[in-house]
Amino acid sequence: MSDSERKPVLLSGIQPSGNLMIGNLIGALRSWAELQDRYDCLFVVVDLHAITVPQEPAELRRRCLDFLCLYLACGIDPVKSTVFVQSHVPAHSELAWLLGCHTYMGELSRMTQFKDKSKKQGENIRSGLFFYPVLMAADILLYGADLVPVGDDQRQHLEITRDIAQRFNQLYGDVFTVPEAYFPKVGARIMSLTDPTSKMSKSDENPRSYVALLDAPDVIRGKIRRAVTDSGTEVRFAPESQPAISNLLQIHAALSGESIPSLESRFTGKGYADFKEEVAEVVVRAVAPIQERYRQLRTDKAGLEAILGDGAARAERRARRILDKVKRKVGFIPRT
Ligand code: TYM
Numbered sequence: 001m002s003d004s005e006r007k008p009v010l011l012s013g014i015q016p017s018g019n020l021m022i023g024n025l026i027g028a029l030r031s032w033a034e035l036q037d038r039y040d041c042l043f044v045v046v047d048l049h050a051i052t053v054p055q056e057p058a059e060l061r062r063r064c065l066d067f068l069c070l071y072l073a074c075g076i077d078p079v080k081s082t083v084f085v086q087s088h089v090p091a092h093s094e095l096a097w098l099l100g101c102h103t104y105m106g107e108l109s110r111m112t113q114f115k116d117k118s119k120k121q122g123e124n125i126r127s128g129l130f131f132y133p134v135l136m137a138a139d140i141l142l143y144g145a146d147l148v149p150v151g152d153d154q155r156q157h158l159e160i161t162r163d164i165a166q167r168f169n170q171l172y173g174d175v176f177t178v179p180e181a182y183f184p185k186v187g188a189r190i191m192s193l194t195d196p197t198s199k200m201s202k203s204d205e206n207p208r209s210y211v212a213l214l215d216a217p218d219v220i221r222g223k224i225r226r227a228v229t230d231s232g233t234e235v236r237f238a239p240e241s242q243p244a245i246s247n248l249l250q251i252h253a254a255l256s257g258e259s260i261p262s263l264e265s266r267f268t269g270k271g272y273a274d275f276k277e278e279v280a281e282v283v284v285r286a287v288a289p290i291q292e293r294y295r296q297l298r299t300d301k302a303g304l305e306a307i308l309g310d311g312a313a314r315a316e317r318r319a320r321r322i323l324d325k326v327k328r329k330v331g332f333i334p335r336t
Contacts, residue, residue: 009177010039011145013046013086016063017055018202019212020070022283025290026187026254027151033075035149035182041081042143042315043071048086048093048135052128053121053203065304070213072307073293082318084311086139091319095138096131098326099164102171103134107163111156137161142319144177152188153199155181172329175322187254193227196243214291217284224248224280225273235267235275245272252279255286 012032014024032043045067050060064085076083086092108114108130118125128135136157140148141164148158158181165176190200192209200210211220230242237260239246253260267275297304328334 007038007040008146009042009144010035010147010149011042011044011140011143011179012149013044013049013139014067014071015046015049016060016067017050017053018204019207019210019214020067021200021202021210021212022251022255022287023151023187023190023200023210024202025074025213025286026190026251027153027184028149029071029074029076030254031149031182031184032071035147036075036077036081039147041076042145043076043081043083044086044139044315045071045084046086046136046139049132052126052132053117065301066298068304068308069294069298070290072297073290074213078307078311082311082314083307084315085308088308088312089315089319091142091316091323092135092138095142095319095323095326096135098330099137099141099168100131100134102168103137103160103164107160108133111160113153113156133157133160134164137164140179141165141176142322143315144322145179146177147182148179149182149184151190152183155183168326175326175329184254186260187250190251190254191243191247193223193247196228196247211283211287213287214294215287217288220284220287221277221280224276224283227276229272229276233271235270235272236264245275248276248279252282256282 010032012028014020014028020029032041035041045064047060047064068083068085071083072078111133114130114132118129121129133156137160140161148161150158158179162178165178168176169178192198192200192204193211194206194209202210202212204210208223208226211223215223227248228244230244232242232245234242235245235249236242237246237249249260249263252258252263324334
């Protein structure tokens with residue numbers, strides 16, 4: 001394939017922690033599936049990231065396969081795209097060290113996600129949590145990714161990745177592609193159902209704050225019916241004054257494809273209860289085919305492991321090329 005025919009590279013990943021939920025679907029997974037044909041894609045289950053906070057080993061092992069299976073159920077094709085587990089390709093950890101030696105403490109201290117997550121960890125914050133954005137930069141730069149589809153909460157991590165890449169290129173000549181972030185038009189930041197001022201999170205201790213992709217239809221209906229609402233009565237998009245209903249409008253619009261103004265006018269004069277009922281049905285309808293495919297795929301453990309074996313081999317070959325180049329550039333003697 002000539003350079004002009006080569007597709008641009010796209011990479012993204014999700015941490016196997018908590019339960020994959022509709023925020024991950026709307027913010028990331030759906031864009032992945034949509035962009036898959038136009039890009040040369042790599043989709044990673046980022047298990048090295050997950051251990052920046054405590055994990056139960058057996059749970060982590062199970063969740064890695066669950067997440068892989070959900071990637072596939074959301075439409076990722078492991079033949080077209082390279083799908084793998086981060087820890088199967090050691091080059092991620094290796095490049096992270098090399099990049100870490102070119103990243104400043106001040107830059108990492110400014111990461112809001114570190115500040116938020118470290119607050120929840122009490123006294124013993126793992127240093128990996130602080131170093132985490134460097135590992136994420138390594139994931140992206142290792143494959144020369146042009147585009148990184150993520151939700152809004154990853155904006156700062158993408159910015160530091162670009163800064164590290166540019167700094168490295170200035171010091172050593174062009175080594176890295178400087179990636180662009182890609183955010184969905186609607187739903188880049190889905191908020192919690194129990195507190196619409198904080199983002200929906202798959203690791204939230206309260207499962208009522210999110211709709212998991214594998215929640216049963218009645219559980220979904222119950223969570224949306226009980227979702228916090230605002231003090232007003234109108235179905236109107238006003239994130240400042242009506243954050244809860246605005247969030248439900250975003251969820252509806254993102255999953256149904258109907259525009260927010262059209263939803264506002266259709267629900268003029270109707271109460272929150274009617275609106276919530278329709279949002280619940282939209283969510284149930286969106287996750288039903290995912291759940292069905294998940295159930296078909298999840299029993300075939302050998303098949304899933306084969307996909308990961310193939311993905312790791314493909315990823316490893318590509319990662320090696322860039323890693324060897326970086327090592328040469330920083331002045332390491334090549335191994336003979
Ligand atoms: P993670 O695992 O927290 O989330 C996975 C993806 O889901 C998006 N997301 C959301 N989008 C909209 N609304 C929400 N409430 C919401 N919550 C999560 C995230 O923005 C993300 O796109 N550091 C990353 C994982 C990662 C990565 C990478 C991503 C590691 N290496 C390389 C891209 C490229 C993370 O913790 O995402």
